[in-house]
Amino acid sequence: MQTSLERVLHQARGENRAALIGYIPAGFPTVEGCKRAIDVLIDSGFDAVEIGYPYSDPVMDGPIIQEAADQALRNGVKAKDVLGTLHHATERGAAAVVMTYWNPIEQFGVDKFAHAIAQAGGSGVITPDLSFEQAQPWNQSAARAGINTIYVVAPSTTDDRLRKVTGITSGFIYAASLMGVTGTRTSVSNSAQELVARIRQVSDLPVAVGLGVSTPEQAREVATYADGVIIGSALIKELLGKDLDKGLVGLEELALSLAAATRSANRESPGVSGAKEARGVK
Amino acid sequence: MTATIDTGLFGPYGGRYVPEALIAALDELAKMHQELKNDRSFVAELSHLHKTYSGRPSILTEANRFADYCGGARILLKREDLNHTGSHKINNVLGQALMTKRMGKKRVIAETGAGQHGVASATAAALLGLECVVYMGEEDTKRQALNVARMRLLGATVVPVTAGSRTLKDAINEAMRDWVTNVETTHYILGTVAGPHPFPVMVRDFHRIIGDEARAQVLELTGALPTAVLACVGGGSNAIGIFYPFIDEKSVRLIGLEAGGDGLETGRHASAISGGRPGVLHGARSYMLQDEDGQTIESHSISAGLDYPGVGPEHAHLYDIGRAEYWPITDKEAMEAFSLLCRTEGIIPAIETAHALAGAIKLGKELGPNSTLLINLSGRGDKDVQTAAEYFGMA
Ligand SMILES: Cc1ncc(COP(=O)(O)O)c(C=O)c1O
Numbered sequence: 001m002q003t004s005l006e007r008v009l010h011q012a013r014g015e016n017r018a019a020l021i022g023y024i025p026a027g028f029p030t031v032e033g034c035k036r037a038i039d040v041l042i043d044s045g046f047d048a049v050e051i052g053y054p055y056s057d058p059v060m061d062g063p064i065i066q067e068a069a070d071q072a073l074r075n076g077v078k079a080k081d082v083l084g085t086l087h088h089a090t091e092r093g094a095a096a097v098v099m100t101y102w103n104p105i106e107q108f109g110v111d112k113f114a115h116a117i118a119q120a121g122g123s124g125v126i127t128p129d130l131s132f133e134q135a136q137p138w139n140q141s142a143a144r145a146g147i148n149t150i151y152v153v154a155p156s157t158t159d160d161r162l163r164k165v166t167g168i169t170s171g172f173i174y175a176a177s178l179m180g181v182t183g184t185r186t187s188v189s190n191s192a193q194e195l196v197a198r199i200r201q202v203s204d205l206p207v208a209v210g211l212g213v214s215t216p217e218q219a220r221e222v223a224t225y226a227d228g229v230i231i232g233s234a235l236i237k238e239l240l241g242k243d244l245d246k247g248l249v250g251l252e253e254l255a256l257s258l259a260a261a262t263r264s265a266n267r268e269s270p271g272v273s274g275a276k277e278a279r280g281v282k
Numbered sequence: 283m284t285a286t287i288d289t290g291l292f293g294p295y296g297g298r299y300v301p302e303a304l305i306a307a308l309d310e311l312a313k314m315h316q317e318l319k320n321d322r323s324f325v326a327e328l329s330h331l332h333k334t335y336s337g338r339p340s341i342l343t344e345a346n347r348f349a350d351y352c353g354g355a356r357i358l359l360k361r362e363d364l365n366h367t368g369s370h371k372i373n374n375v376l377g378q379a380l381m382t383k384r385m386g387k388k389r390v391i392a393e394t395g396a397g398q399h400g401v402a403s404a405t406a407a408a409l410l411g412l413e414c415v416v417y418m419g420e421e422d423t424k425r426q427a428l429n430v431a432r433m434r435l436l437g438a439t440v441v442p443v444t445a446g447s448r449t450l451k452d453a454i455n456e457a458m459r460d461w462v463t464n465v466e467t468t469h470y471i472l473g474t475v476a477g478p479h480p481f482p483v484m485v486r487d488f489h490r491i492i493g494d495e496a497r498a499q500v501l502e503l504t505g506a507l508p509t510a511v512l513a514c515v516g517g518g519s520n521a522i523g524i525f526y527p528f529i530d531e532k533s534v535r536l537i538g539l540e541a542g543g544d545g546l547e548t549g550r551h552a553s554a555i556s557g558g559r560p561g562v563l564h565g566a567r568s569y570m571l572q573d574e575d576g577q578t579i580e581s582h583s584i585s586a587g588l589d590y591p592g593v594g595p596e597h598a599h600l601y602d603i604g605r606a607e608y609w610p611i612t613d614k615e616a617m618e619a620f621s622l623l624c625r626t627e628g629i630i631p632a633i634e635t636a637h638a639l640a641g642a643i644k645l646g647k648e649l650g651p652n653s654t655l656l657i658n659l660s661g662r663g664d665k666d667v668q669t670a671a672e673y674f675g676m677a
Contacts, residue, residue: 055576056577057564059300059459102299103563103572106567107574129301131299133288134297156304165302176301176303179303
């Protein structure tokens with residue numbers, strides 16, 4: 001059976017456009033505020049949302065997401081809030097996944113976590129620090145629960161390893177645009193397009209590009225060659241240190257322009273032909 | 283206890299839980315470590331630096347007056363405090379700095395808690411002409427101001443880290459972020475036997491010289507193996523270094539002393555093994571301090587170098603299989619031992635090291651005069667003079 005995420009990506013491909021995916025940590029700026037922000041993203045035309053699991057030691061995140069996660073943790077966010085936020089997004093009809101560092105999954109219970117995600121209507125989990133070598137228990141649990149296992153690859157990932165990692169991935173492949181941590185950047189690195197091209201050589205799964213994609217111009221550029229555009233820090237920046245209602249107005253403005261830009265991207269040809277479309281869950 | 287070469291697992295511990303961007307660099311490092319271990323010219327170069335630069339072999343000192351407070355047990359101190367820069371940390375740093383040269387990288391980064399690893403890294407970088415950036419929790423830059431000045435004098439850039447608890451764990455996070463970004467030009471000299479594979483194996487191999495020398499020195503002096511080997515455990519590098527050559531000697535007790543802070547029962551401590559449970563932190567699975575959701579709990583210790591909520595994966599495994607014991611030592615017990623060594627032997631130890639000395643006092647009283655305790659005197663206390671003077675109301 002296809003997950004909602006797979007359906008959404010499939011549909012975007014059918015429309016010859018890239019899907020727009022937004023990231024926000026659960027509990028930021030508050031548990032309820034986060035749900036409202038998710039509503040804004042969905043209503044503005046985002047195709048899917050990634051709910052971040054705020055973590056005490058986010059080694060892959062730059063200052064903006066660190067601050068947001070810190071704030072969420074200071075608000076006392078727990079596993080149930082992450083799952084509750086996920087449930088909120090899926091109830092609204094959105095395709096939604098959780099993005100989390102590994103330890104919270106291990107402490108929750110690997111099997112239990114996969115099932116809780118499925119129960120909340122989630123399509124899968126992005127696990128940015130779960131290396132291929134350590135991934136097997138999670139893949140088995142996720143398969144049993146019928147959810148996607150989304151792995152991140154980087155410009156430094158060798159072709160040989162790209163084959164391995166994409167081989168255990170489902171839903172989409174998360175291509176890190178550059179060597180670095182999350183954050184806003186003034187331009188999207190060239191390495192992103194090169195990486196996407198290398199991934200296309202070994203896999204026909206949809207590829208979404210994230211890390212540092214911040215502006216509508218950048219989203220449009222990425223949307224010309226990728227199947228998905230992931231925006232995180234730029235969205236969070238709209239809410240950081242601001243009154244919630246004001247922040248949501250700014251967020252909506254940005255979200256709408258990102259959605260318009262992504263849809264207006266000039267794509268030469270459909271990413272990959274129909275026969276090779278999104279794979280089912282393993 | 284050698285971990286599998288490709289995955290770095292010690293039983294269920296270790297491994298790699300890192301961003302994919304770092305995998306290529308870790309693979310290169312693991313390969314390099316395997317090759318250089320048996321490379322004649324590398325081994326010779328490192329050994330030359332040990333002899334002519336850091337002052338190895340470090341001596342063994344019998345502490346007769348201190349022994350009176352340890353139930354009459356024979357007390358032998360392995361004097362890593364006499365190494366250049368004042369602690370065992372230089373052993374690992376020289377090895378990794380030489381590797382950096384061989385990899386053709388020109389920049390090194392390091393995290394530091396007490397500042398000893400930072401000072402050692404800054405020193406090796408100066409010696410070998412490498413650019414050096416040291417990440418240090420802001421809290422620690424205050425506790426260990428002397429070492430901040432030392433690093434700057436040596437030409438390193440010290441970056442105070444203001445995230446999270448502003449101590450060692452946050453400095454490691456920041457160093458990892460730098461590394462992910464600059465991995466092509468930069469080597470991360472991790473300062474203990476934690477982190478993703480191959481660090482726990484590689485750092486241990488650079489420190490086993492402590493145990494190799496000590497084993498021969500104890501045998502020569504006493505004609506027998508020691509009854510027990512004791513060392514303080516932060517991440518666990520000085521401990522694994524002195525334990526390693528004794529692991530197969532089942533008659534020798536191996537005891538790691540963790541920072542008990544205000545006492546385990548208060549929750550304010552840094553005893554990852556005695557007071558934590560298995561989880562993943564900083565790229566590897568091991569024991570750690572965490573809440574029910576797996577969020578890391580901030581550690582507490584009077585000693586900046588032990589103030590870390592995790593511990594190296596090989597220690598986790600040695601504990602699980604019952605080969606080594608890990609005891610918590612409170613701040614108070616450590617400071618008493620600190621003071622005692624100063625006054626009985628004329629040696630001012632690092633506060634980290636004082637935890638091992640406190641363990642020896644306990645164990646000596648248990649075992650009595652017919653035992654020989656080998657203690658890793660991992661560092662000297664110059665950096666701690668201010669803290670100690672304040673603690674004892676002398677400042
Ligand atoms: C003198 C001394 N001993 C021990 C430690 C703790 O580190 P490890 O457990 O890796 O030996 C430190 C760390 O800074 C130190 O400076």
